[in-house]
Structure formats: structure tokens, C-alpha cells
Amino acid sequence: xxxxxxxxxSLFLMASSLAAAELLTAxxxxxxIERVNKAAQxxxxxxxxxxxxxxxxxxxxxxxxxxxxxxxxxxESLDGPAREYVRTGxxxxxFHADTSLALVLDRAATSRFFPRLTHRVxxxxxxxxxxxxxxERVAGLDADVYQLDPKDALRYPHRLWIHEGxxxxxxxxxxxxxxxxxxxxxxxxxxxxxxxxxxLLKPVNPVHxxxxxxxxxRPLQAGLDSQWQIRDLPSGFVLQKQVVRTxxxxxxxxxxxxxxxxxxxxxxxxxxxxxxKLAPGLARQGALYLYVRQxxxxxxxxxxxxxxxxxRQFAAAFNPR
Amino acid sequence: MTNQxxxxxxxxxxxxxxxxxxxxxxxxSELLQSGEMQTAWYEWHMQQDSQHGHPxxxxxxxxxxxSRLHAEPVVVAPQRLRRARPVRRLLVPLTAAASVAFIGVAxxxxxxxxxxxxxxxxxxxxxxxxxxxxxxxxxxAYLSAHREAANSPLSAAEPMQLAFQPExxx
Numbered sequence: 337x338x339x340x341x342x343x344x345x346s347l348f349l350m351a352s353s354l355a356a357a358e359l360l361t362a363x364x365x366x367x368x369i370e371r372v373n374k375a376a377q378x379x380x381x382x383x384x385x386x387x388x389x390x391x392x393x394x395x396x397x398x399x400x401x402x403x404x405x406x407x408x409x410x411x412e413s414l415d416g417p418a419r420e421y422v423r424t425g426x427x428x429x430x431f432h433a434d435t436s437l438a439l440v441l442d443r444a445a446t447s448r449f450f451p452r453l454t455h456r457v458x459x460x461x462x463x464x465x466x467x468x469x470x471x472e473r474v475a476g477l478d479a480d481v482y483q484l485d486p487k488d489a490l491r492y493p494h495r496l497w498i499h500e501g502x503x504x505x506x507x508x509x510x511x512x513x514x515x516x517x518x519x520x521x522x523x524x525x526x527x528x529x530x531x532x533x534x535x536l537l538k539p540v541n542p543v544h545x546x547x548x549x550x551x552x553x554r555p556l557q558a559g560l561d562s563q564w565q566i567r568d569l570p571s572g573f574v575l576q577k578q579v580v581r582t583x584x585x586x587x588x589x590x591x592x593x594x595x596x597x598x599x600x601x602x603x604x605x606x607x608x609x610x611x612x613k614l615a616p617g618l619a620r621q622g623a624l625y626l627y628v629r630q631x632x633x634x635x636x637x638x639x640x641x642x643x644x645x646x647x648r649q650f651a652a653a654f655n656p657r
Numbered sequence: 658m659t660n661q662x663x664x665x666x667x668x669x670x671x672x673x674x675x676x677x678x679x680x681x682x683x684x685x686s687e688l689l690q691s692g693e694m695q696t697a698w699y700e701w702h703m704q705q706d707s708q709h710g711h712p713x714x715x716x717x718x719x720x721x722x723x724s725r726l727h728a729e730p731v732v733v734a735p736q737r738l739r740r741a742r743p744v745r746r747l748l749v750p751l752t753a754a755a756s757v758a759f760i761g762v763a764x765x766x767x768x769x770x771x772x773x774x775x776x777x778x779x780x781x782x783x784x785x786x787x788x789x790x791x792x793x794x795x796x797x798a799y800l801s802a803h804r805e806a807a808n809s810p811l812s813a814a815e816p817m818q819l820a821f822q823p824e825x826x827x
Contacts, residue, residue, distance in 0.1 A: 604803040
């Protein structure tokens with residue numbers, strides 16, 4: 337009686353392992369992501385990376401020194417308006433020449449600055465599975481190529497190029513519904529080790545300290561629970577942050593922004609106690625989808641780099657009480 | 658079994674362009690008769706495409722293409738154009754050279770393509786039906802709030818072009 341399910345299970349396992357021979361097991365995947373996170377934290381390097389996002393391509397210089405438990409990092413934009421951050425341990429200092437600076441950074445968001453991957457390994461592996469694709473060269477270095485395949489149709493796949501020797505993430509790419517690169521980070525030049533000039537760690541712009549906060553696991557504020565019934569959120573997404581925003585020139589209007597993340601991508605839900613000018617329904621630009629749901633005196637607007645059905649599901653999950 | 662193997666061999670030879678005209682005609686008429694051969698034909702091309710890293714077409718590509726082709730106006734060419742023109746003769750060696758050069762380029766691309774296999778296609782996404790523009794200014798505030806919360810603090814807050822296209826409800 338007990339044997340039968342076991343036989344079935346082993347048959348099923350055999351079949352599934354044949355179907356996806358290159359799939360990593362959960363412990364292997366966890367180990368790999370943890371290795372990437374650790375390498376991003378504990379490796380000294382200096383290099384230049386490219387960031388492609390939609391129709392934008394930007395280059396950044398990045399330097400990191402990790403020695404004797406001390407971590408220092410500096411990153412600056414090389415084209416366009418000057419932007420820079422300097423990190424000492426967990427303290428960030430920033431400079432933006434073009435936009436007014438956000439003085440509060442979210443810890444979860446900082447854990448995703450390239451070449452970090454994510455700090456929420458469990459969340460990521462709940463929604464994605466890792467598959468090894470092969471080997472390629474990035475910035476003159478040999479890398480193993482992996483893909484994070486979504487377990488459902490609610491998100492897009494991501495591809496990772498991981499340096500063999502150090503475990504450092506050399507390149508990462510988010511693919512859209514047609515497998516087109518949506519967002520790519522890639523080192524174009526990288527030198528491992530702490531042999532660089534220490535002057536490279538000195539800020540070149542007048543940087544200001546930035547407060548880092550974490551809002552993970554906090555309950556909803558401002559009585560949101562009593563105003564909105566939230567249920568059937570797309571699976572795998574966890575509330576990461578809640579921000580109250582006042583649109584420019586409209587002091588009375590308070591828009592709640594809820595930021596959800598599955599560990600890799602984020603979706604913003606805006607709860608607006610008014611009817612906005614946007615056309616209701618689904619709209620997209622590249623891989624970015626926008627869904628506007630109008631209700632009497634209320635609007636739910638959802639924005640994120642996820643498939644159209646996901647933003648629609650998010651919008652449907654919020655109902656005024 | 659033997660017959661099957663030879664069918665496959667003939668089909669493979671056709672795919673590689675190793676058959677002369679008469680043989681090719683024979684295999685093509687066989688191919689038109691046999692659903693099994695057609696499946697093999699499509700599968701082999703799909704394998705070849707994925708080995709070369711060519712993007713896979715959406716499964717309904719052929720249907721969409723055929724319907725668009727039917728919608729194309731028929732061009733009725735005047736008979737006069739068929740008359741041989743002296744320039745044509747000169748053009749032949751040139752075009753031959755051009756096609757050789759093209760094959761050379763294709764091969765070079767094939768050789769230097771990354772070895773990463775193209776993964777299986779995702780679920781089919783139906784093409785958006787564009788009805789009107791979404792007001793970019795109205796979206797901008799949402800977009801920058803989202804970018805600020807989600808992205809690296811160094812990437813630009815907004816894309817250069819803001820052109821949201823509405824999508825028809827599925």
C-alpha cells in the first residue's frame with residue numbers, strides 16, 4: 337500500500353528529470369544564488385558596466401573594495417547627467433545632477449543594485465526555477481550562463497552570467513514575452529582584485545547621506561486595510577514598501593503607493609482617492625505594463641515590468657470596502 | 658524501418674540542398690502528401706533555428722502570414738518586362754558573387770553565435786490592438802514613482818520616449 341505511491345513518485349521524478357535534465361535542484365539553486373550574493377559583497381573589483389533599459393543605454397564605473405571586513409563601493413554614471421553613489425558598509429551617500437534626490441532608500445531595493453542579484457533567495461525560488469544554459473564569455477571572462485524560468489505566466493524569465501572563478505554576476509538580462517532583452521546589465525570591462533588606485537573610491541561629486549530603511553513585513557499603514565479589501569494578489573509577490581505620495585500642486589490628494597516584489601521584479605500599485613485622467617484599461621511600453629481601473633471616486637493604477645495579465649490581476653485584487 | 662530511414666535521408670538531403678532538380682521535385686511532392694514528413698520538416702527547421710540562436714516565430718506566424726499574403730494586391734506585370742535586357746546578363750555574375758558573400762556572412766554569424774541554446778517559447782501573447790495614445794504626461798508621475806521605488810538609484814528616472822500604447826482587453 338505504501339509502496340505504490342513511492343513507485344509512482346519515483347516514476348514521476350524520473351520523467352521530470354528527463355524532461356529537464358539541466359534544471360538545478362532547489363538546494364543547488366539556493367547555493368548558487370547565495371554564492372552570487374556573497375561574491376557581490378565580498379569581492380574587490382573595479383570595472384565598467386552597461387545598463388540597457390528599454391530605449392536607454394547608460395554606462396557606469398563601479399569600484400568595490402572588500403578587505404578585512406570593510407566594504408567600500410563607489411559607482412558613477414559615465415554618460416548623461418552626473419549621478420553617483422558611495423557606500424561604506426551600509427551607509428549610502430548619493431548625488432544626482434538631474435533629478436531631485438530621494439533621501440530614503442529601501443534596503444530591499446539596494447540589495448538589487450547590479451552586480452547584486454537579490455537578498456531574498458527563498459522568494460525568488462518560490463516563483464522561478466534555475467536552469468543551466470551553457471557557457472559564454474563576458475568582459476573577457478568565462479561565465480556560466482543560467483536562466484531563471486518563471487514557474488507561472490505571471491513574470492518574465494531572467495538570464496544570469498556568473499563568473500566561474502569568483503561567482504560574481506557579470507551580466508544579467510530580463511527577457512520579455514518575445515524573448516527580447518528588456519533590461520540588461522553587463523560588465524564591459526572588469527578587473528578582479530583590490531589592486532586598483534584607492535583614489536577611485538573617493539566621490540567626484542558633492543554627495544549627500546541617504547537614509548536606508550526597511551519596510552519589509554510591516555503591516556499596512558494609514559488604515560489602508562479598513563479602506564481596501566485586498567485579496568487574490570498574484571502569487572509570489574510580497575509587499576515590500578508603502579509610500580504616501582502627494583502629487584505636485586495638489587496638497588489634498590494623497591496617493592498610496594504599494595510596492596510588491598517577487599525578489600527580482602517589482603510592481604507598483606497606486607491607490608488614488610480620485611478619478612485620474614488616464615484612460616482605463618491596459619497599456620504597455622516595451623515590457624512595462626500599465627493597468628488603470630476606475631471606480632466611482634477611486635482609481636487603482638498598476639505599473640510593472642510583468643506581463644499584462646499580472647498587472648490586471650493586481651488591479652482586480654484591490655476593492656474599496 | 659528502411660523506408661522510413663530513406664525518407665528521412667531524402668528529406669535531410671532536400672533540406673541541405675543536396676538534391677538535383679528532379680530528385681528535389683520528387684521529395685517535395687512526397688512532402689506535400691505526408692503529414693509526418695511535414696512535421697519532421699518543421700521540427701528540423703525549428704531545431705536548426707534554435708541551434709543558430711534565431712528567435713522562434715510565434716506559433717500562429719504562418720496563419721497570420723498567409724492571411725496577410727492573401728490580402729496583398731496581385732501585381733499584374735506587363736508582358737513587355739519579360740524581354741531580356743542586356744544589363745541582366747552582366748548582373749548575373751554580380752548577384753552570384755553577392756549571394757556567395759551573403760552565405761559567407763551567414764556562416765560567420767552561425768559560427769560566432771553564442772552557444773546558449775534558445776529556450777522554448779513562452780506562452781503566446783496576442784498582438785496589441787492600438788486604438789489611441791495614452792497621455793504620456795499623466796503616466797510620467799506614476800512611472801518615476803515606480804522607478805524610484807524599484808530600480809537602481811543611478812539609472813535615469815524615465816525612458817527617453819514615453820509612448821504607452823493601449824491594449825485591447827484579451
